[in-house]
Amino acid sequence: MVVEIISVGTELLMGSIVNTNAQHIAKKLAHMGLDAYYQTVVGDNPERLRAALDIAYTRADCVITTGGLGPTKDDLTKEMLISYFGCTPVEDAEALRRLEERAEKRGVPLSESMRKQATVPSGATVLQNDHGTAPGVIIEKDGRACVMLPGPPKEMVPMFEAACTKFLRKRSDKVFVSMNIKLYSMAEKGLPVGESPVADRLGSLVDGENPSVATYAKEDGCLVRVTAAAPTQAEAHALLAPTLAAARKAIGEEYIRSVEED
Numbered sequence: 001m002v003v004e005i006i007s008v009g010t011e012l013l014m015g016s017i018v019n020t021n022a023q024h025i026a027k028k029l030a031h032m033g034l035d036a037y038y039q040t041v042v043g044d045n046p047e048r049l050r051a052a053l054d055i056a057y058t059r060a061d062c063v064i065t066t067g068g069l070g071p072t073k074d075d076l077t078k079e080m081l082i083s084y085f086g087c088t089p090v091e092d093a094e095a096l097r098r099l100e101e102r103a104e105k106r107g108v109p110l111s112e113s114m115r116k117q118a119t120v121p122s123g124a125t126v127l128q129n130d131h132g133t134a135p136g137v138i139i140e141k142d143g144r145a146c147v148m149l150p151g152p153p154k155e156m157v158p159m160f161e162a163a164c165t166k167f168l169r170k171r172s173d174k175v176f177v178s179m180n181i182k183l184y185s186m187a188e189k190g191l192p193v194g195e196s197p198v199a200d201r202l203g204s205l206v207d208g209e210n211p212s213v214a215t216y217a218k219e220d221g222c223l224v225r226v227t228a229a230a231p232t233q234a235e236a237h238a239l240l241a242p243t244l245a246a247a248r249k250a251i252g253e254e255y256i257r258s259v260e261e262d
Contacts, residue, residue, distance in 0.1 A: 001171040002035045004060035006052050008067035008077050009151055010043040021066045021149075021156050028164065033174035033229060044074040053084055057144055062171070064163075067151030069134035071113040078119070078137070078148060085141050087121035094128060095120070095135045102133065127162050131155045138167050174229045177236035178262035179244050181224040183255050188221075193255050195222045201250045211243040221257060 005022050012019050022039050029036045038059065042052045049068075056063045068077025082089050096118040103110040117134045120126050127136035132155040139146045147163050149156045183193045191197060195217040199206060202224070205213045211228040226247055228240035248256060 001062055002037065002060045003029055003062045003064060003168075004056040005036060005039045006049070006056060006063055006065045007039070007041045008044065008049060008065055009041075010045075010074070012041045012067075013043050020153055021151070024153070024157060025064055025066070025160060028160065029168075030176050030178075032164065032169055033172040033176050034168060044068060044076060046076050046080045049077065049080050050084060053081075061143070062145040062147065062168075064147045064149065064160075066149045066156055069117065069136065069148060069150045071111075071117055071133070075134075078121075081139065081146055081148060082121045085121060085139055085144075085146070087123065087139065087141070089119045090122045091118050092120045092126050092135065095126065098128065099133060125166060127159050127166075129155055129159060131158055136163065138163060174231055175233050175236055176227055176229050177233060177240055178225050178227040179240060180258075180260050180262050181226065181244075181247060181251065181256055182258045182260070183222045183224070183251065184257050185219075185221040189255055192252070193222055198222050198224065198251060198255075201252070202247060203250065205243065205247055205250065208243065211240050213243065213247055224251065225262065 005025055007019050007022050011017050019041065026036055040052050040056065042048050053063060065077055068075045099114055099118055100110055103114065114133065120135065120137050121139055125138040127138065129135050129150065132150060132152060134150045136149045136159050147167065149159050149163070183198065186193055195215050199215045202213060211226055214225050216223040216225065224247060226240055226244045228236045230236035230239050
């Protein structure tokens, strides 16, 4: 299954906060063997979100959105997606109970703006929020899927894990295993550990697709990542092993600081 990430929030576009959600989701998708080729950031604007969804579903089976599920007027992701999928808005009893309980503990009445967070698309799988107020949802309709998650990372991360358990892991037919070969810095070992000389020594290994070999320039030393995809982790490790050994030999053991699984 191909997945696309759409991060919703004007604060992301303005550079006010760093998009750690997309980074977290992308890494987890890779480990689950789910392909993700594009990420989009869109402001709190329903029409621009609709346009982003139109594009995403031309190249992905599932879209994961983060942000826009809260109680304020600019939190419009859920309403937009209810309309986009042609669903009927319904109130989720458990989400409402949690909101009422939270309000009661604080000694305040449940406002209409807070109550709207209990509204979900009919037929959706509801992901209850154990770390905040806005529930997430999983919609499946007409061969397309959407996982809606809240924006705050402390809420998004555990809810995304729930979405993985209930939905995403079941859609993967492979796993990825990556091994990171960390080299010494140029200050320690000189020019031979620069990215370009390392890539030259790796030669045709960097042209492989499965396993793949990629080099990354880092301030503390070049990183070489060897990645393999297979139906199981054991098979991926077995597939990766010869290429990992060849990469280490090409680089030179004297230039390698460590080798660790990603």
